[in-house]
Amino acid sequence: MTIRALHVASELYPLLKTGGLADVAGALPSALVERGADVRVLLPGFPSVVAGLRDVRPVAQLGTRFGAPGVTLEQGTLPSNGLIVYTIRAASLYDRPGNPYLNDEHVPYGDNAQRFALLGWVAAQLAQQLDPAWSPQIVHAHDWHAGLAAAYLKAAERQHGRALARSVFTVHNLAYQGVFPAHQFGQLGLPDDFFSMYGVEFYGQLSFLKAGLYYSDRITTVSPTYAREIQTLAQGGGLDALLRNRSHDLSGILNGVDYTVWNPASDALLENRYTSTRLAGKLACKEALQKRFGLAQKSDALLFGVVSRLTEQKGLDLLLETVPEIVKRGGQLVVFGTGDPALENGLKRVAQTHPDSVAVELGFDEKLAHTIIAGSDVVAVPSRFEPCGLTQLYALAYGSLPLVHCVGGLADTVVDASLENLAEDLATGFVFEHFQPRGLTAAIRRAFALYGRRTEWKAAQRRAMRQDFGWGASADRYLALYRELC
Numbered sequence: 495m496t497i498r499a500l501h502v503a504s505e506l507y508p509l510l511k512t513g514g515l516a517d518v519a520g521a522l523p524s525a526l527v528e529r530g531a532d533v534r535v536l537l538p539g540f541p542s543v544v545a546g547l548r549d550v551r552p553v554a555q556l557g558t559r560f561g562a563p564g565v566t567l568e569q570g571t572l573p574s575n576g577l578i579v580y581t582i583r584a585a586s587l588y589d590r591p592g593n594p595y596l597n598d599e600h601v602p603y604g605d606n607a608q609r610f611a612l613l614g615w616v617a618a619q620l621a622q623q624l625d626p627a628w629s630p631q632i633v634h635a636h637d638w639h640a641g642l643a644a645a646y647l648k649a650a651e652r653q654h655g656r657a658l659a660r661s662v663f664t665v666h667n668l669a670y671q672g673v674f675p676a677h678q679f680g681q682l683g684l685p686d687d688f689f690s691m692y693g694v695e696f697y698g699q700l701s702f703l704k705a706g707l708y709y710s711d712r713i714t715t716v717s718p719t720y721a722r723e724i725q726t727l728a729q730g731g732g733l734d735a736l737l738r739n740r741s742h743d744l745s746g747i748l749n750g751v752d753y754t755v756w757n758p759a760s761d762a763l764l765e766n767r768y769t770s771t772r773l774a775g776k777l778a779c780k781e782a783l784q785k786r787f788g789l790a791q792k793s794d795a796l797l798f799g800v801v802s803r804l805t806e807q808k809g810l811d812l813l814l815e816t817v818p819e820i821v822k823r824g825g826q827l828v829v830f831g832t833g834d835p836a837l838e839n840g841l842k843r844v845a846q847t848h849p850d851s852v853a854v855e856l857g858f859d860e861k862l863a864h865t866i867i868a869g870s871d872v873v874a875v876p877s878r879f880e881p882c883g884l885t886q887l888y889a890l891a892y893g894s895l896p897l898v899h900c901v902g903g904l905a906d907t908v909v910d911a912s913l914e915n916l917a918e919d920l921a922t923g924f925v926f927e928h929f930q931p932r933g934l935t936a937a938i939r940r941a942f943a944l945y946g947r948r949t950e951w952k953a954a955q956r957r958a959m960r961q962d963f964g965w966g967a968s969a970d971r972y973l974a975l976y977r978e979l980c
Contacts, residue, residue, distance in 0.1 A: 500630035504639035509546040521752040525965035560608040614642030621659035638672030641706035660979040663710035672702030716882035717903030721746030750965030770959035783869030787853035799870025804833030809876035893955040896923040
């Protein structure tokens, strides 16, 4: 039988992207469709989402909901692959320029609870034949924005006295929990008893993420190691007891890479393309990168690239401390991203001190991200914690050896270039155990040591490029999970 599944998310590449969630929401449904599932996606009607769909038509009139008048549900298709996408049109909630979550002052919108409650509520309505032509057997919600979908489903089931769709909730990052003041609970339209420790209440407030974890039939997260880590006090964000309690319903399924987008042999965003057997194009990418950032044009300088949110979670405070080690050994560093002003300024100061060796650019641009991943010898992802991480998977595909902290999905995907691993043809990058400057410094030294042995370096590059982290295996596991639930 064909399984009908609705994916519920706040963003989807290429319509709207602020992070890795968009890449997953863009790639996983298509991979499931390729395997015979009938998958659709539900998104809020943000301006870029509405503008990017074609063949849009109305599905249902929903009246005034969560303080927004004239709410409608529409359906369109994604031009790149024909994926069917539902959008919620509610101009007063979603029709805002810029970041989907924050205002111009980078402060979360005051009505985010209503904006994302509507997303979860509509998902539950779709499971109750809101679209007469299609309803899901599985509602698969992603991150806190969609966390209330399972709660509204459970409330509807209580009302109807029967089971509706089954629900899956995927945690992409437990650090973002969608926490709101308790007084907003009354605006959600959920049964009163849902505001309790056994429900959406979280230390006297309400948490959309907790709602997803508590009410969903199954919970997944984006790597096996992260699934274990979030059950600990250190990484559980106050939800570890709930997660331990539901450990039999929790599994870690590694995110995949969309190799139609991330492949150095066919990447339309690169001037020079290359393969694991013909690496000359990679050197040209490196030269172009050095030129673009005004670094010394030295082909033998070990070039470290960073494409990241500039936050402490991403370990960039630690990297900042070890920049002198990179410079002293004749290496170079390119950093691209935005984030914490203190980190931005610290990195810019280092770049001013060492203009031949260090370059920093603030912003985000997909083409430049590809250029840096392709042109770097090493891509650094020294995160404090990392649910899955996609950057290191892109780096592997481009033969840019990842340098990572041994946590979450980083631990699951990169094999350290220790002597034993090199001898057994397993090494694909550099992994450090302890989140301290000396741990990262030792990994940086290993990178320089291997770079000095060109034959072994090339072998590691080719091995990295042969790794397959495509969506196939992950999509198979999600499909098995859906079948089990149905």
